[in-house]
Amino acid sequence: MKKKIFSALLVLLVVLGLSNVVMAHGDENTRGPHSVLGLDVAEMIPWMKDMHPNMSDEELNEMYRDCHQNE
Known part of the structure; x- marks a missing residue:
């Protein structure tokens, strides 16, 4: 049970972290x-x-x- 919760939190953190990187990079390129x-x-x-x-x-x-x- 603890492994599932830990895995879910880890996946959530990775997804949120990558989405922030993509959003920040995209904002720089779409706005001069x-x-x-x-x-x-x-x-x-x-x-x-x-x-x-x-x-x-x-x-x-x-x-x-x-x-x-x-x-």
Whole structure:
């Protein structure tokens, strides 16, 4: 009985550990350094213009860089 519980816990830990590695690796490859939710700056500009109609393209790019400089 103890061997079954130990085996089940071991399998669970291995599966969770491997899934975390795969998820972390996949996140790095699907999101580039200048993207948000899979979108890059060029794809974000039209949405940003809708949200901030009084800002110029340079101001929008600067705002994007300020918000996402740590990615």
